[in-house]
Structure formats: structure tokens, C-alpha cells
Amino acid sequence: MESSTFTRPEKGAELDLRIDALAYGGNGIARLEGYVVFVSGAIPGDRVRAVVTKRKRGYAEARTLDVLEPSPERIVPLADHPGAPWQVLPYERQLAVKQEQVRDALTRIGHLDGFELDEIVPAVEQWRYRNKLEYSFGTDADGALICGFHAPGSWHQIVAVSDCLLASERSNVAREQVLAWCRAQGLEAFDRRTHTGLLRNLVVREGRRTGQLQVRLVTGPGELDGASLAAAVDCDGLTWTRTDALAETTQGGVTEIVAGAPSLEEELCGLRFLISPHAFFQTNTEMAEVLYGVAAQRADLKGWERVYDLYCGIGTVGLSLAARAGEVWGLEIIPEAVANAISNARRNEVKNARFFAGDVRLALRELVDEANRPDVCVIDPPRAGLSQKVVRRVIEAAPRRIVYISCNPTTLAPNAAQLVETGYVLRRVSPVDMFPQTPHIECVAVLDRA
Ligand SMILES: C[S@@+](CC[C@H](N)C(=O)[O-])C[C@H]1O[C@@H](n2cnc3c(N)ncnc32)[C@H](O)[C@@H]1O
DSSP, X not given: OOGGGOOOOOTTXXXXXXXXXXXXXXXXXXXETTEEEEEETOOTTOEEEEEEEEEOSSEEEEEEEEEEEOOTTOOOOSSOOTXXXXXXXXXXXXXXXXXXXXXXXXXXXXXXXXXXXXXXXXXXXXXXXXXXEEEEEEEOTTSOEEEEEEOTTOSSOEEEOSSOTTSXXXXXXXXXXXXXXXXXXXXXXXXXXXXXXXXXXXXXXXXXXXXXXEEEEEEOSOOOOHHHHXXXXXXXXXXXXXXXXXXXXXXXXXXXXXXXXXXXXXXXTTEEEEEOTTSOOOSOHHHHHHHHHHHHHHHOOOSOOEEEEETOTTSHHHHHHGGGSSEEEEEESOHHHHHHHHHHHHHTTOOSEEEEESOHHHHHHHHHHHHOOOSEEEEXXXXXXXXXXXXXXXXXXOOSEEEEEESOHHHHHHHHHHHHHTTEEEEEEEEEOOOTTSOOOEEEEEEEEO
């Protein structure tokens, strides 16, 4: 077909596609006359039948319906798990793809060169590594209440899970106990189209080192028998969040304690941390320790430095560096997480760390006024990375060294490029695999002022 006669496929069209690469985020890439189709559930070498779910001028998105010819690389999946889309790739291949995607993002998106790229550090556990799982409630074809994950690409269809292979056995037992109780109570799932029904989400969080288990039930406005639920579930803390948010989120709402402790405790890098229900904590405990170890090596502190811990969460990175620093100043937007960071400093007898609540975009200048300029700045932002304005604020703060912990190389790349344009040198990038069986990539980049 000539390109001039090429018509973009309509939404809903079924296509026969050959996958030739993997995109950031994990979708397969197929090309129709140069028009790119991102295909979920497909890997390079597959020929698939896929349905178009989104059509744009420059590209389309599609979902695999059938694998017509499997890639020679495909392996048999261990579980039907929407949270583990890369389990069909051998683990060594997953690592190689992640390594290459980090290189590609930095060189192609960031136009960066001259840096050292370390070999990716493999994960300790390839399965059952997650310390936190967020499930959704739904209804099966027979009308029965189920608890599991969203079907790929669907906002309302939930796939039941009986043994989540990314969670520990104990965490699975807690989910089944809550589900059995909800069924016995005759409770209904929140319907995402009609906004009826009570049960929205279930969050199960585990202290891998402390053995503690926290369960949080997220519902719409309504009532439930907390005492009876607490008697039915084997955990150390049970909380209940009520929200009328339209979006599917476990953040926000009003959270109350039903039974046990309000926060989870975990050990990391020889320190003990308190984690409140809404605070961020790395979901792979064992690999978080490895990641922070790499960050500490790259920071290479001598003991006198003023360290900023931007996007500090409950203070894990800053507190793990404090013994090797002169002083640590943390900044974080969620007040409960900052409260955790302050109490975590106290409980670990760390005297040289201070934490503040604020938006880095607005509060970084104030922090520099209060604390003076940092020698080393650790930056660990969410997936969206830093806006250009925040990068300018960091440049103004003028740290000698920046240790950037990134969970998205495609946002690290432009941020690092902007820093390099103003005189920083990207020295070294170290990928760490925190999330086996998924396309997510974590890495530590170190930049020095020239
Ligand atoms: C990837 S987490 C890192 C947390 C922590 N460094 C850790 O390893 O546990 C990103 C953190 O940034 C916080 N955050 C998001 N936007 C922010 C902003 N504009 N200003 C400050 N903190 C923000 C989130 O609440 C979250 O705790």
C-alpha cells in the first residue's frame, strides 16, 4: 500500500500485527506503513491479533486479543496477572531491555553522552517481592463480589485474584479474609459507571522485616461493622478510608483506625521506620536497600556535607545518609509523610536531620534561605520527573553534586539534559531492577558541577 493511500485504523478495528520492539512502559511496537501502533500484551517477535483502543494522528494503541505466532523468546507465564506483563520474557531478557531503555532514553531523548552506564543490578526476588498491593473490588459474570486487579485497559472490569504472585502468602491470606467478610456481610462493589455500591479498594501493606501487616479498606460514603471486620482479619493494623472521589484512587478521603496500630513499621538500612497509610514507601523493601546503597555510594559523603533530600517521603534516603553527612534537610509535599520523617529521625536518634512539608517547586527557595546552599542534593521525584522550573530552582541552589533517583528514564533524560546545559556533568548512571515481571525501571544518576 502506498503511504498516500494509507488510512489510519479506526478505534475498535482488529489488526494482524508483527511486533518489532518494546516501547518505554512495556507495550510492543508494530508499524503499519510507518504508522506506529503500541500493543499491550505483546513482545518483539510476536504476530498478534489486536484491537485498536485509541487512535491518534501520529500513533494508535491496541490490545492483544490472540497471539497468532508467538515470539521465539516467549516463555509460559506463571500467573494470570495484569501487574506482571513481562513475565512472558525470560528474566535475563527483561534486564537487558531495561538496561537498553536507560541508555536509549539518555542518548536519544536527552542527547547525553560521555557518562558511565553500569550494568543493571538484578532483583533479589523475582516474585513475591511487593510489600504493598492495591486491589479493586468488582463483580464477576455471576454477580458475585470479587477482589483483584483491573483488566488491562479497562476501568470497570476487574479480574479476580486468588494468589497474587507479587505479594507474600500472608498478604494474600489477608485479602481473602477481607473478601470473605465482605461477602458474608452482603456488601457490594462500587460500580465505576453508575457510582453505586460501597467497596472500592483494598490496600495490603507489609513490613517485610518486622512481619507487621496493615490492611486498609477504601469505600464510598456509608457504614460498616468495623469490630466484626477486625475480628475477621489477621493483621496488625486495620484502617478504613471513606471517599467520594470520582477518580479511582486510594489517596485522599477520610481515614480512621478500626483496630490496631495506625502506621506500619519497617526496617531498612539498619534503621526503623514508621510509615503512615498515605505515605510513599518503596514497594520492594529488599531492593530499596540496594537502591539507597547505590545512592549513598554515589553521594560519596565525607561527613561534613549539607545534604538536601528532595521528595523525601518518610525520610528513608536522608536518614540512611545522615550518619555520613554534616546535616540533612528533607522536603516533601504530604504532611503525614513529613510527620513520619520527623518521628523516624527521633526514633533512630538521628540528630542532624530536619524535615519540612512543602511543594519543592515553591518551597526550595525558602529552604535555601533557611538552611543555606546544599553541597549534595538527593532528588527522588515521582514518575513525571521535575518540571523545567524545578530544575532551574535546583540549579539556583547550586549543589556541587546531584544524586538523582529516577523511576522513569524518559523524564530523567530531559532533566539531566537541562542540568548539563547549565554546567553539570552527567558522570554515571546505575540501573537497579526493583520491579521484575514489569517494565518499570529505576536508576540512580550522579551529576557534578563542572
Ligand atoms: C518516588 S517518591 C520518593 C520518596 C522517598 N524518597 C523514598 O524513597 O521513600 C516521591 C515523593 O515525592 C513526593 N512529592 C510529590 N510531589 C511533590 C512535590 N511537588 N513537592 C514535594 N514532594 C512531592 C511524594 O509524596 C513522594 O513521597
